[in-house]
Amino acid sequence: MTRLPRWVPQHFAAVRALLVLTAVTGVLYPLAVLAAAQLPGLNDKAEGSLLHDGDGAVVGSSLIGQSFTDDEGAALPGYFQSRPSIAAGDGGDYDPTASGASNFGPENVVDALPDPGLGWEGDEDAAKSLLTQVCERSYEIGEREGVDGSRPYCAESGDGAVGAVLGVFRSGGVTGEATRAVSLNEACGSVEAPFLAEYEGVPVECAEYGEDYAKAVVTPVEGDAGEPEVPADAVTASGSGLDPHISPAYAGLQVDRVAAERGAGAREVAALVEEHTTGRFLGFMGEPAVNVLELNLALDEAYPLS
Structure with missing residues (x-):
């Protein structure tokens, strides 16, 4: 009986391993992850953490910032302003395909x-x-x-x-x-x-x-300026250029302007800021932050611009 060369069964074993691993890692595992992503509490995150306006239209993601400016780049006075996004996209427009730092x-x-x-x-x-x-x-x-x-x-x-x-x-x-x-x-x-x-x-x-x-x-030259009233996150971009959050200090700085523009009380607008402020992760990691897009959507619902 003629015996096959040693390399033949070795190649057959390699092909079988390839087929099994392809099925497991290329088909079964992705399907399992997709199924898990549809569970309540996870499905929203799996779909991109999309946010909707009052009419149900998608207006963005809670994970990616947006600019609230006019066609000339000037800040819209009735909205809270985000951090700069100079490196993300042409002119700083929070382009997720051009994420990066300066x-x-x-x-x-x-x-x-x-x-x-x-x-x-x-x-x-x-x-x-x-x-x-x-x-x-x-x-x-x-x-x-x-x-x-x-x-x-x-x-x-x-x-x-x-x-x-x-x-x-x-x-x-x-x-x-x-x-x-x-x-x-x-x-x-x-x-x-x-x-x-x-x-x-x-x-x-x-x-x-x-x-x-x-x-x-x-x-x-340091000059004689004291502690800045404008917070650091208001004048610097994040590492990705896409950060949707600002500090409570920067949000607080904008309350009076936004309230006056919308004909609302400063206390009421400050309360909305507090509602949309997240604390430190696990109570000690990071800093409190305010999601600007979520806050502005809440403003449009509670105090729409005339």
């Missing part, structure tokens, strides 16, 4: 100034630093909510705010007396005068586009 770190404090003939919108090489973005948002939110939008290392400049950062030239390179100081985030022609008149006895200059300031010591 990857800017705390040392990202110097703007890449635009060509004066092109401006910020026209110069693709121009970019605002993380610090300047935070400063701009803080002052904008402060103006919108009627509070002080100043914060350390930020300075009012022109019609907005910039990171208060100097490029200081010193006699010994990185040490010694200051011989020259330049406001790195304020381009000449965009401001009447730098945010600081002088530094260590040296007049502060505006920044000339195209000039090399690489030999200057980058020096952030």
Whole structure:
């Protein structure tokens, strides 16, 4: 009797294992997970945690944030505002297919100034630093909510705010007396005068586009701003850019504006905020948070805009 080569039964065993594992992991396991996902209490999460308006139409997911702005990007005054979402989608529109962070770190404090003939919108090489973005948002939110939008290392400049950062030239390179100081985030022609008149006895200059300031010591200026009234989550995006939550502090900052716009009492609106505030996971992990989309849906139901 002729015996089959040793490799033949080995290959048959491999094929059988492939078929069995394909059936178990590719068919039976997914079907079991699908069946479990239909159980009460799990089916909503399995379908994407979808939220519906009063007419039953799907308006979003409780897991993904949304922007409550008009076509020009201005905040709608009758709605609570979400966190920034700069890196998620074009212009920060909470695009779940473009989730990501800016990857800017705390040392990202110097703007890449635009060509004066092109401006910020026209110069693709121009970019605002993380610090300047935070400063701009803080002052904008402060103006919108009627509070002080100043914060350390930020300075009012022109019609907005910039990171208060100097490029200081010193006699010994990185040490010694200051011989020259330049406001790195304020381009000449965009401001009447730098945010600081002088530094260590040296007049502060505006920044000339195209000039090399690489030999200057980058020096952030703290200023005299105290504890910021605008919370950190109001001016910074989450790691994914999709976070649907804001802090209770940021929600509380917006109560008066939303209540006035909807003709409701501030106490009633604050009570809705409290209803939609979740505590720490297991009582000690994370921070309390407010789901903005769920809160705004509750507002539309309780106090519809006229």
